[in-house]
Amino acid sequence: MQPNNETGEGQEAQQNVTLQLVAADTQVVKGKPYSADTTTETVQTLGVGNRIVHRTVSKFYRDSEGRTRREQTFGNVDPEHPSPHEVKVFVDDPPSGLAFVLDPASKSADKLQRTRKFLDERNGEDDAKRTMAKVVNDGEEGEQSGPGPMVIKFRDEHSGDPSTVVAQIMPDEKRDVAKEDLGTRNIEGVDCSGTRQTITIPAGAVGNEKPISIVRETWYAPAIAAVVESTTDDPRYGKTTYQLTNVQLSEPARSLFEPPANYKMGVRK
Numbered sequence: 001m002q003p004n005n006e007t008g009e010g011q012e013a014q015q016n017v018t019l020q021l022v023a024a025d026t027q028v029v030k031g032k033p034y035s036a037d038t039t040t041e042t043v044q045t046l047g048v049g050n051r052i053v054h055r056t057v058s059k060f061y062r063d064s065e066g067r068t069r070r071e072q073t074f075g076n077v078d079p080e081h082p083s084p085h086e087v088k089v090f091v092d093d094p095p096s097g098l099a100f101v102l103d104p105a106s107k108s109a110d111k112l113q114r115t116r117k118f119l120d121e122r123n124g125e126d127d128a129k130r131t132m133a134k135v136v137n138d139g140e141e142g143e144q145s146g147p148g149p150m151v152i153k154f155r156d157e158h159s160g161d162p163s164t165v166v167a168q169i170m171p172d173e174k175r176d177v178a179k180e181d182l183g184t185r186n187i188e189g190v191d192c193s194g195t196r197q198t199i200t201i202p203a204g205a206v207g208n209e210k211p212i213s214i215v216r217e218t219w220y221a222p223a224i225a226a227v228v229e230s231t232t233d234d235p236r237y238g239k240t241t242y243q244l245t246n247v248q249l250s251e252p253a254r255s256l257f258e259p260p261a262n263y264k265m266g267v268r269k
Helices: 009-022 117-123 127-133
Strands: 034-045 051-062 068-073 087-093 098-103 108-113 152-154 167-169 176-187 190-201 212-221 226-234 238-248 264-267
Touching: 176 212, 190 226
Parallel strands: 108 264
Antiparallel strands: 034 051, 034 238, 051 068, 068 087, 087 098, 098 108, 152 167, 176 190, 190 212, 212 226, 226 238
């Protein structure tokens, strides 16, 4: 998800979207276990040298059966000004058809059935409700090679295919897309294939006097079927950098994908 420094209702909405996406029956990746720390940082440069920096962190695990665990820290994480943050753990267990949301602070867990109901309902909602669920900015890549509508996409960077989209919104914008192969490089001990996409919004498309160029670089590792590093440079919103660090290819412990025995269990529908 994109960094979010909101509290209260805004942060709760972000958690609900994460919760619903966990139970959205997205692509299952088997036979490629790994764990890693993830960091997403967005930097907006303002006038007079001022900047707004949002940073989010999480820990991700996947086992050979396709189970995943995401330990997500909500709110802006500022290393220079540390403060307490809410942490939720999202577990997806495809073999059992279940997903869990763990709250370490209250030692409670919610159980969900894996379903596509969320995506079907989200696609049927009006734009005012759907934009709340924006999880990547509208500089994402698309399949079209020529002008076409801009697409806001729900994406899981840990899915087996970096082009997999689990939901999307299509505002009324025009764009041109240019793609470039960046070759291969080793990042965090895994070989990655790189691509660069430059998306150009023509002058006048969104009230802009001049063309707007959005550049996204993505480094995808087939060995773990995940994006290891990506950057999106959008002059409207700033530069967003996503990174995996401390990548481990060993099999995570089975217990990581189970609710602790001492947690109080609830059921969400």
